[in-house]
Amino acid sequence: MSLPHALLTALTEKSGSGLDLARRFDKSIGHFWSATHQQIYRELGRLEQAGLIKAEPLPDSRGQKKIYHVLAAGRDELRRWIPLAEDSSPLRDALMVRLRAEASLGPAGLEPALLHRLAAHRQKLAQYRQIEAEDFPHGSGDRAQALQKLVLEAGIRYEAGWIETLEQALVILRRDDPGARD
Amino acid sequence: MSLPHALLTALTEKSGSGLDLARRFDKSIGHFWSATHQQIYRELGRLEQAGLIKAEPLPDSRGQKKIYHVLAAGRDELRRWIPLAEDSSPLRDALMVRLRAEASLGPAGLEPALLHRLAAHRQKLAQYRQIEAEDFPHGSGDRAQALQKLVLEAGIRYEAGWIETLEQALVILRRDDPGARD
DNA sequence: ACCCATTATGCAACCAGTTGCAAAAATGCG
DNA sequence: CGCATTTTTGCAACTGGTTGCATAATGGGT
Numbered sequence: 285m286s287l288p289h290a291l292l293t294a295l296t297e298k299s300g301s302g303l304d305l306a307r308r309f310d311k312s313i314g315h316f317w318s319a320t321h322q323q324i325y326r327e328l329g330r331l332e333q334a335g336l337i338k339a340e341p342l343p344d345s346r347g348q349k350k351i352y353h354v355l356a357a358g359r360d361e362l363r364r365w366i367p368l369a370e371d372s373s374p375l376r377d378a379l380m381v382r383l384r385a386e387a388s389l390g391p392a393g394l395e396p397a398l399l400h401r402l403a404a405h406r407q408k409l410a411q412y413r414q415i416e417a418e419d420f421p422h423g424s425g426d427r428a429q430a431l432q433k434l435v436l437e438a439g440i441r442y443e444a445g446w447i448e449t450l451e452q453a454l455v456i457l458r459r460d461d462p463g464a465r466d
Numbered sequence: 467m468s469l470p471h472a473l474l475t476a477l478t479e480k481s482g483s484g485l486d487l488a489r490r491f492d493k494s495i496g497h498f499w500s501a502t503h504q505q506i507y508r509e510l511g512r513l514e515q516a517g518l519i520k521a522e523p524l525p526d527s528r529g530q531k532k533i534y535h536v537l538a539a540g541r542d543e544l545r546r547w548i549p550l551a552e553d554s555s556p557l558r559d560a561l562m563v564r565l566r567a568e569a570s571l572g573p574a575g576l577e578p579a580l581l582h583r584l585a586a587h588r589q590k591l592a593q594y595r596q597i598e599a600e601d602f603p604h605g606s607g608d609r610a611q612a613l614q615k616l617v618l619e620a621g622i623r624y625e626a627g628w629i630e631t632l633e634q635a636l637v638i639l640r641r642d643d644p645g646a647r648d
Numbered sequence: 649a650c651c652c653a654t655t656a657t658g659c660a661a662c663c664a665g666t667t668g669c670a671a672a673a674a675t676g677c678g
Numbered sequence: 679c680g681c682a683t684t685t686t687t688g689c690a691a692c693t694g695g696t697t698g699c700a701t702a703a704t705g706g707g708t
Contacts (some may be wrong), residue, residue, distance in 0.1 A: 401551070
C-alpha cells in the first residue's frame, strides 16, 4: 500500500528512470520498503496515469529510457498521505514459527538455519553502521538529517534485536544437544 | 509461505476446528504469524487434501464443526520443514516511508500518527509482559519452555525497539515545531 | 559495420493475504 | 415449537508482491 508514496518520496528527492529508482531503492528507501523492478515499473505507470508524475522524453517504443519527475499533484498527494495513521506492522517471521515447532516436536537440526540468519543480520548491521559513519558523522544537523538518521537507527535496533534473539536461541539449542560451532 | 506449517504446529500442540485455531492464533502463534479465519479455512482444506491432517466428524454439509488433527505425514512434513534456511524478513513499515517523506517535504503534521502508534506498541508490550509473568514465572524450565519464552522475548524486544524509535521521533518533530502534548 | 553484453522497459501468470458476503448449523429465548 | 442470534464454514473478487521471460535500445570491442 505504500509503494506509490515511497516512489513519490524517492522522486521528490531526485528525478530518475525506473531502473534508477530500482537501484536507489536497493540502498536507501528499499531498506525498509523493498520493491522489485517489476513492481516499480508497474507502479510508475499507474502514477503517471493518475497524473502524479510525468515522464520526460515521451518514448515512441519500448526499451527507451524514461526520466520521471513529480508533478505538483504528486507533491500534494504525498503531503496528504504523510500524516495518515495506520496500524503497526506486526512481527511476522517464519523463524518464530520454526522455533515454536521445534519446541513442540523436539530437536530438528535448526542450528545451521540460525547461523545463516545470524550471519545475514550481522552483515546488515555492519552495512547500516557504515552508512551511519559515512552519512551522519556527528551531532544531529538539521531536521531532515535527524529524521533520516532516526530511520537508520530504527534499522540498527531491528538488526541488533535479531542478533540477540538468535544468539540466545543458539545457547538454548546447544544446552542439551552439543553440536556445531559458531 | 509458512501458514501451513504454523497450522501444523498449532494442531500438533492441540487438535481443533477452524474457528478454534483462528481464536488460538489471536493469542499465541498469531503474534508473529497472523492469519484471518478465511486464510485458515482455505489452508486447512489444502492440508486435508494433501493428506497431512484429517477432520473428525466428516460433516455432510456446511456449517457443521470439523475437528482437525495431525496425521503422521503432517508431523513428518513439519519436522522436514523446521530446519530449512530462509532469508530474513526485512524491516517493512510505512511509518519509515512517512518519516523519510516528511524529511523531504517538511512538517506535515505527523505527531498524531506517531502518538497512535506509540500507544499501540506500549499496549502490545504490556500484553507481552503479562504473558511473560503468567506463563514463565521464573528460571528457564525445560527446552520447550525456554524456546517459547525466547520467542516471546523477541516480541518484547521488537515492541520496545519501536517505542524507542517513536519517542525519539517525537523529540525531533517537536524541536522546531512545538505543538501537541504526550 | 557488426555483434554481443548490458541497460532498460515491460507482459503474463502466479501466490499469499484481504475484504465482503453468504449460508448452514447450533443455541437460546419467548 | 418458532424465531432470532451466534457459531461455524465457506465462496468470490480483489490487491500487492513474486517469478520467469520477452523485447527494444545502447554502447563498447573488433
